Amino acid sequence: APFLAFFAAVAFAGWRGGWGPGLVATALSLVTVDYFFLSPLGDWVTHPGNLIALVFFFALSLFVTLLNVRLRRANAERADLLERERASRAAAEYERARLHELFMHAPAHLVIFRGPQHVFELSNPLNSAMLGNPPHLLGLPARDVGPKEEAERVARILDHVYATGEPFVGREVSLKLPQLDGTLREFIFDVTYTPTHDTHGQVDGIAGFGFDVTDVVRARSRAERLARELSHNEEHLRLLAGASSFLATSLDDKATLRNVVRLAVPTLADWCLIDSALEDGTFQRMEVEHAATEPESLAEPLRSRTTYVSGLPKLAGTEPRHYGQPLFIEDFTDDVLPLFTDDPQRIALLKELRVRSLVVVPLVAGERSLGLLSFVTTHRSGRRYTSADLPFLQELANRAALSMENARLYREAREAVRLRDEFLSIASHEMKTPLTPLNLKLQALRRDMERHPGPVPRELVERYLDVGTRQLKKLAELVNDLLDVSRIAAGRLSLECVPMDLAELVRDVVTAYEGPAARSGSVLQLECADATMMGVWDRPRLEQVVVNLVDNAIKYGQGRPIQVRLETRDGKAALTVRDQGIGISEESLPRLFGRFERAVSDRHYGGLGLGLYITRTLVEAMGGKVRVESRLGQGSLFTVELPLPAPSADVAAPAP
Template identity: 30%
Template sequence: MVAGCVGRVLFSSTRLSIWPGGWREPGGRLVSTSGLDFLRAGEEMGERMRALDWSATPLGPVDTWPQSLRAALSICLGSRFPIALYWGSHLTLLYNRAWSSILGAKHPWALGRDAREVWPEIWDTIGPLFQQVMTRGESTYSEDQLLAMHRHGYTEECYFNYTFTPVHGEDGSVQGVFNAVIETTYRVIGERRTEVLRALGEALTAVPSAQQACDRAVEVLRGATADAPFAAVYLLEPDGQTALLAGSVGLPPGSPAATARVVLGSDEDRALWSFERPGASRATTVVDVTAQTFGQPPPGGPWPEAATSAFVTPLLGGGAGSVRLGFVVLGVSPRRAVDEAYRQFAERVAVYLTSALVTARAYEEEKKRAEALAEIDRAKTAFFSNVSHEFRTPLTLMLSPLDDLRRAADAGQPVDREQLALVQRNSQRLLKLVNTLLDFSRLEAGRAQAHYEPTDLGALTADLASTFRAAIERGGVRLEVDCPPLAEPVFVDHDMWEKIVLNLLSNAFKHTFDGVITVRLRDRGPDVVLEVSDTGIGIPEGELPNLFERFHRVHGARSRTHEGTGIGLALVHELTRLHRGHIDVT
């Protein structure tokens, strides 16, 4: 605080006395304020003041300045603390070198100019304070005061601790205003951003899914518009080429800034955020935005101005950040410049979100593994139940004829050939079941050995299909075989190909009660395609992804028989894979 009185100025920390012709330091040395000696201090600012034509300002020539102004200015120039003086009714501005940073680009233009001319953008705030000091002689103190200054070519969000203190002249009247200032912009904004990050970290603790992590992050950013006027989170699809919008705030739905799907590196996509292809730069980039590209004036958060740029930061997970999970877009405040601190804030937001995504995806994967293991366990239980039934049925059908044959032999009666045939059929049924289980076991263990040889695949397939014709036609279904000769022999393992064809035909016949079953073989470029189609009951859409899984059976499906282990189509899938092919169902 500065307390003014005639002839001297008192500071709380240091006592400085003003005497005619100068002022005395506490040690007693007299500092002259006569002539231009009082402008010798201040290095750059003293030199500028000496060079300025003060006669063109309301203060007039230097030699007409009152002793109170000379003494106050001498103190100002000699201090390393940011100090300014506003003098006279025009509040003409004088300041030291430390205070010049407050002006930004207005320095040195502002020297010797009226306060209203220097600060028109904040006059509504500081004008009444000047009035209070000049008219009533009352000091003011403002702490972390928001002042929207225009000092670097744009309206800037700034915060200051400052005093306006009266400086009295020789007659005791208030002649000027002593202004001591500390800029607190970086501390205030830094604390605010730290609080956003704290809230983000708290919100993203123990998030069970990636989508919930994005939802919570967006909700936190909804309350942080001073630093992120708008935001969007995109997550990459497994292909690594497509990003899907997972959440946004402050963006009009469906606009180029909130496109639901973005193809990385695509020049044709209408999305504003042209995310780079995999392998490109992993650093935060700044993207310019305009009303034309945005679809409307970009939100400016709490400020009336529209944002003009945004941060785009990749979400990097995996070892050493080697895997891109997506991107986070943060609008840049129109009242803050992009500097290192602002860029680090955007990157910290991305780090917090990435950590939550990695944890959530690990949780999701673990959950899926647990569910898969539980499903396998259920399938195994059903499998062993089915296998037990499959073994028991033919064994039961064999035991009774064998008992009859044993009694007949004991009695010397002739052998019943029909009962022998029944025993043989059920023995073959058991053998087929055991062979299927062994085949699948060998495939899963990687011990299956394929013996490929050039084959007339059309003739082999037609021959295999014809073995089913009698059974299919007895069931009231037509069998159509369309397997013309191919352009050249195909290398297949005959035994494995037989299992593929017969399993597919068996499955089709099992669920077809009328109409037709068609077996078709075609050349398609370098590939050969086998199609087995039918007019049966069809397969529910929800069952299609699991159709070729081991032990899987479609529950409740209408069937000619409920026999089966649930590994027939899984066996076909594995045998096809051994032939470097793939199988699907439509």
């Protein structure tokens, strides 16, 4: 029992002390065991039989010490592992908290879905706000958040990522999402969906990461749009500069129109048409140009007819002419065809043309409408006009109209110079006509005076004076006509309208011209339906009108009867003068009442070509109208209509 207690003490020393104290205690215990516990007791001599016991004692003590050392080492390692695990957990929790904080405050949209239903496990505030901050977002499947169509589109992407394990990377993905006020707002994202895996490597969720690039994309779109507009405007400026260059130097109407349509096609339009406005409100197609991609077979029908009904302001095609504003149809459809024409052939032509966009711009110079300039794009080219194109097309039309007006003014100036030269030639001849016989009569009078040394016979002098008086009267009439034309051109023609009897005036003129008519072989036949015809007119000027008509009838009547008739028609005074003379050609009728216009050769008939011009001006100034009906070789009928006072009006006859 004492030995066991001793052994226990040694083992305990090795257990508690470890290798160092254990070895020392074991070595000392060998001596103690040999001296106190092995026989013979108290003897330091070791017998061979005791060696086995000592070795066993030593081995057992070392074994106990070894167990202690290893156990202590294992405990230390275990404690170290536990400490490391605790530290790792603390670090992981810290990192998790830090990452969560980063996620929550990240300037990007972050979301984590879990499971095949893509349940929201995490959504940072930015992403939640984008979704409209729906309540209880976490735990909801992706298909239940947002508009149905958009949610399904996102869910299909997530299904693909979850099923294949392949990430999804989307650039500038558009999503329409609800806002707090219930409206939908479009967002544009760069988004990435990456699968997450469990410990077995299986996909268990999806992490989403996205940047809102809405402002960037819109800014880029604006920049691209502005760049396109800038390029577009630069091209327009180059075109305008080129147009101004050749339009400014073009003084020919037809060349100007050709230049305009060739400038527009194909840069600005697939088809370009110019219609000239006529005085009666109709249009005349002047030029047609088309791009090479357009069928040539349509060009001739477009040249031969206008696609606009003539002069009706209710129709869209004529609006620019009547209202001075461009007509713009961005998307030309069959629904608008009836606004342009009710002619089936024209409708078929427009359908075959396949118009996509149309701009019709009025050609206006000052307050004068020159016509219409039409720009057309077709479905063959796919081009379409927008409201941004209108200012440029209007400016081009304005410059074209200015060039056309300059060409017209140049043409009129040349015509005016030609008429001036022709007029000066005729005027000098006409003014010499009365002077020549006057000069001859004066020379004859001188010779007669030389032959009669005494007083010249009265009859001879009176005959010479009659001839001179007639020639001076002709000269005075020529001068008066020139003065009237000058007053009309300057706007200084004045009238002094007083109550007068037109029937009396006509009778006086017919009576005065019976002699000249008889000398030409004609007979004046007067027919007045009323003995008197009172009105308010300028008597001298009205007498000038009647004299011009009667004098022309005598001059061109070829010695045949001339009928002068005065009557009342529809509340107006109607004076007609009919001759049976040479008549007037059809092509000369429209210009007959123009200044310096003559329907006959000045070599056979004298005159300045001013009489009918002055007649028309005087009649219109008194509120009336004058017209002519004639055929070549069948005489002429001139009609003057003047307004009469209302039946209730009391027009007093002039005092004698």
